[in-house]
Amino acid sequence: MKRFAGLSKLTLISLGVLAALGAVLTVFGPNLRRLFGASAASLASDEDEMAMRFSQDSRLQRKSLATFGDSEDSAPALEMAPAPRAAPPSPPRAAAVASRTQVVQAERVEPVTTGNTHAAERPNPFTLTTEDRFSTFAVDVDTASYALFRRYVSEGGMPPRESIRVEEWVNYFRYRYPSPEQGDFRVDLEGAPSPFTPGRHLVKVGLQGRTIAKSQRKPTHLVFLVDTSGSMASPDKLPLAQKAMKLMVDGLNESDTVALVTYAGSVRDVLPPTPASEREKLFLAIDSLTSGGGTAMGDGLELAYRHAAKKAGSKNVARVIVLTDGDTNLGRNLSADSMLESVQGFVKEGVTLSTIGLGMGNYRDDLMERLANKGNGNCFYIDSEREARRVFQERLAGTLEVIAQDVKVQVEFDPEAVRGYRLLGYENRAIADRDFRNDKVDAGEIGAGHTVTALYEVELSGEGSRVATVRVRAKKPGGVEAAEQSFPLEREQLHARLSQASANLRFAAAVAGTADILRGAPQAGDWSLATAESLAEGAVDGMSDRAEFLGLLRRVRERHATSVAGGIPD
Incomplete structure (x- = not known):
């Protein structure tokens, strides 16, 4: 009894009750199970099935998750029917999937997890063409996920898995x-043996948007919506946002206008629409901003959209640019859905949105990405003045002016x-095959000079001369009906060796492979960061941004090797 001396009477009573319940279940358990018609094992199995079905049904437009290489007795997915409920895998199948998720431990890097409320998308599965030969997605020119990765690695960390897109x-x-x-964009197709998986090929689909000279840009009306809450006080937040805005003003034409709205505990109209030629007035207003108070993003967004809508039209660019650390804790509207619901009318009028993420700690990457998608715009993350210059000066036309909208592939x-x-990536840009020619379904936008690249991992059979047909459907800005183009990919267009492929394909493969490994994609279980590094080394092609990626990749590998050698967990 000495071991129970420190326990309270209430605790001892509770233990007694639990013991009594255990005895009752031991004696009467079988009868109770017969009475309710289920064993404990079957009940657990039912819960697993419900959880799996809930997960699989959460995206209404997602295809069936047929696992590549599984037995041929899987029920085929219906192309034009709603996404089917997939049954949970049987134990043999589960074991097969588990075996494919094993990785070479020397190359495995475990990203940290955070309190990000946006759950990571399940990586696209391998799909048998006998079950579904179509793959449909909206284009995406956002870049925030990579810039955030660079910030984490530069500071000695690793990004959360859910932030890797x-x-x-x-x-x-x-x-x-x-x-x-001619036209707004050109499609570049290419294929070569996969450097990661023997016996498979990588197919690259590349879109190049037409460029627009500064003198040819439409008159632009910008509304900067700046978060000036207390969380924006650090040097990598509001001060960096101020530098970014000045860089953008420097790149505008004299006929363009800029308005400035801020939000913290309340919303403030700092500057009405002002010609970009009045540079000193704009800079004074930007420099006057200070941080303090809570965050009311939803209220500020509504006011900014009202300003932008005054000059929206087919002959003008009307864009709201939000600069924030993404932490919204006050205001009437707290979610991306509720915030955008109040301004959907302005979106339909042609007002577009750019979200610029800043800082770390409470950064809401999930919110920024969803806002940009719903606002027919783009999402960036600014981690330095150099990145601000890249987004707001070097690629200003693409940041501002849309040349094709609702672009589907x-x-x-x-x-x-x-x-x-x-398909590697684009999980949250998936579109139902039946909606490819439904022009009422929203899709992605392409800005002037933008490129869009997608990679597929494919397994070829020994027959058939045509590998695939790529169709691109898009509207003119402000248009209602889309035009469609078709591009064939013949087997003879595939390179016999990876070394014959362009630097574009090899570098894209290195980047996509690294991202897939770091986010823990099951299909990348046996892939190697060493292979990705070797690919990147041979495909830098004199570009500074590619050289920077190679350096970051080496740091990731060196950091992991050091932690393994020293017994330090990742």
Whole structure:
């Protein structure tokens, strides 16, 4: 009894009750289970099935998650039917999936997890073409995910898995695609053996948007919406936002106008629409901003949109640019859905949105990305003055002016030539195959001079000369009906060796492979960061941003090797 001397009477009574319940279940358990018609094991199985179905049904437009290489007795997905409920895997299948998720420990890097409320998208599965030969997605030119990765690694850390979006890593970089000879963009197709998975190929789909000279840009009306709450006080937040705005003003035409709105505990109209030629007046207003108070993003967003809508139209660019650390804790509207609901009318009028993320700690990457997607715009993360210059000066036209909207890509793989495929990334840009030609369904936008790159991992069969047909559908800015173009990819267009492929494909493969490994994609379980590094080394092609990626990748590998050698957990 000495071991129970320190326990209270209430605790002892509770233990007694639990013991009594245990005895009752031991004696009467079988009868109780017969009475309710389920064993404990089957009940647990039912809960797993419900959880899996809930997860799989949460995205209404997602295809069935057919696992590449599984037994052929899987029920095929119906292309035009709503996403089916997939049954949970049987134990043999679960074991097979588990075996594919094993990785080479020397190359495994575990990213940290944070309190980010946006759950990571499940990586696209391998899909058999006999079950679904179509892959449909909206283009994405956001780059915030990669810039955030760079910030984490530069400070000795690793990004949260849920912040790693493969397409944003790939599309951060410049690719030397041929310029369109006519129309708004040109499609560049290429394929080569995969450097990661023997027996498979990588297929690259690249879009190059037409460029626009500064003198040819439409008159632009910008509304800067600046978070001046207390959380923005650090040097990498409000002071960096002020530098970024000045850089953007310097790149505008004299006929462009700028308005300035701030939000903290309340919303403030700092500056009405002012010509960009009045540079000193604009800079004084920007320099006057100070931080303090709570955050009421939703209220500020509504006011900024009202300002922008005054000059919205097919002949003008009307854009709201939000600069914030993404932490919103006050105001009537607290979620991306509720905030955008109040301004959807302005979005339909043609007002676009750019979200600029700043700082660390309470940064809401999930909120910034969702706002940009819903606002027909783009999402960036600014970690330095150099990145601000890149976004607001070097790529200003693409940041501001949309040349094609609701851009959708559909790749139809020929079942005679391709046994299965997987799209790397674009999980949260997936579109139902049946909605490819539904012009009421929202999709992504392409800015002037932007490139969009997507990679597929495919397994070829021994037959069929045409590998795939790539279709691109897009509207003119402000348009209602979309135009469609079609581009064939023949087997003879695939390179026999990876070394014959362009630096574009090899570098994109290195970036996508790294992102897939770091986010823990099961299909990348046996992939190696060493392979990605070797690919990147041979594909820098004299570009500084590619060289920087190579340096970051080396730091990730060195950091992990050091932690393994010293017994320090990642």
